[in-house]
Amino acid sequence: MAIDRAKELFDAEFVNVQPHSGAQANMAVFLACLKPGDTFMGLDLSHGGHLSHGSAVNSSGILYRPVAYKVDKETGTIDYDQMEETAMREKPKLIIAGASAYSRDWDYERMRNIADEVGALLMADIAHPAGLIAKGILNDPLPHCHIVTTTTHKTLRGPRGGMIMMGENFENPWGLTTKKGTVKKMSMILNSAVFPGIQGGPLEHVIASKAVAYGEALTDSFMEYILQVKKNANVMAKAFIDKGYHVISNGTDNHLMLIDLRTKFPDITGRQVENALVLADITVNKNMVPFDSRSPFQASGLRVGTPAITTRGLKEEHIPAIVELIDQGINKLDDEKALQDVKTEVNRLMKDFPLFAY
Template sequence: PWGLTTPKGVVKKMSTELNSAVFPGIQGGPLEHVIASKAVAFGEALTDGYFEYILQVKKNADVMGKAFIDRGYHVISDGTDNHLLLIDLRSKFPDITGKIVENTLVQADITVNKNMVPFDSRSPFQTSGLRVGTPAITTRGLKEEHMEPIVEMIDEIINNVEDEKLILSTREKVNEMMGDFPIFEW
């Protein structure tokens, strides 16, 4: 009862299976820096501050998803249950690819990823979707009230992917906005 039976009828102890899954599978060698970083991460995950951060990440994602939907975008699953939004561009922009949108938004200092969507006819190198996440902006301190302006900037760029002046002015807006929310302070 404390093991797994192989197709040949051999019973392997559960402890052996678990040890094999951890080493070399997950853990690899006992690298001190990796063990220490995991300990720090697990310790941080136990704090009230981390719990509040995770809740804020989800709130930001909910507000951002609603803002995209209000602007006529098809958000897969009509929103999100986590920190990510998957936006299907086909219904609003059938001729534009996720790759074009990703590259254009990167020029405006907005980081997103091209992503395939259900029943996507494009290749993984082009895609018809866009993946947007909220952990990075939440880490910098942005709240729900900042999501609408971010979606507005993304929408303006998607509607005008070839407008160089708009891309540059949006980059200035992004950097001005993020200037109030540094990644870390010295």
């Protein structure tokens, strides 16, 4: 059921719903497509890329050779020309589209052209915008990417887990065959990479939850929800900009935004803000920003998103008050009394909104 619903939701020919997380879905694709030491290319981690796209402390950076493309310093958007130059020079065997903290849509068609130029496979990691892609709000990677991975929480709003998809199944490009001499399809290689390659038995209780989430995502109610997520994000990004914050790329196409604190608070770190806002019952993530001057443990930015508050029923008219409370918390991050006052106001604002309005 989970497989059939995911195929319908994403118009995919192949789906594997067994990965326990998005990182493990990525790990399985790497195992299927690369040999130890092979070069692959993903978004620079300090520019919004994910740990599983080449971090030195992740298996992707330990077992393989990562090279990075980056965002443009002026626009904050992906520099596709630099991506192409790096691909032509480094000749990666796998190119990854996707990020952990990037607020703009992706040009999958351009990336496929780059991949074809250098003979690479193209994988999209859509962990963050999957719900928006599923409902046609953002560009669809499946017609262009050989393989697509995702998490099943975040904008899909399901249980914590992962998934691997292909728009069309195809024969593996390395000529690997079965014992009978038949060329293996990529579906067979990907399935084997998940089990027994990197995992043991499937978590059937989680897969059942995934099936429920995919069923919800196929409904008109989910379309209403995910459109509201995007509307709320647009209003929130503008509200932060109006308060003098630097939102990377000056806005958002999806559900999140990345805020560089240095423009307004040059001496305050993302870690300080994250820890202070927790005391006010506000959850945000510290995050590195492009060309950050601080380490990942301190960071100069915040990643903020709207799926959770939208699930609780908040709409555009509520967003300015939320941004105002965040701003108050940042301005008073060393004042425990002021943070308690913000906490009181946060709880007053949210008391009439249940955990699940959609």
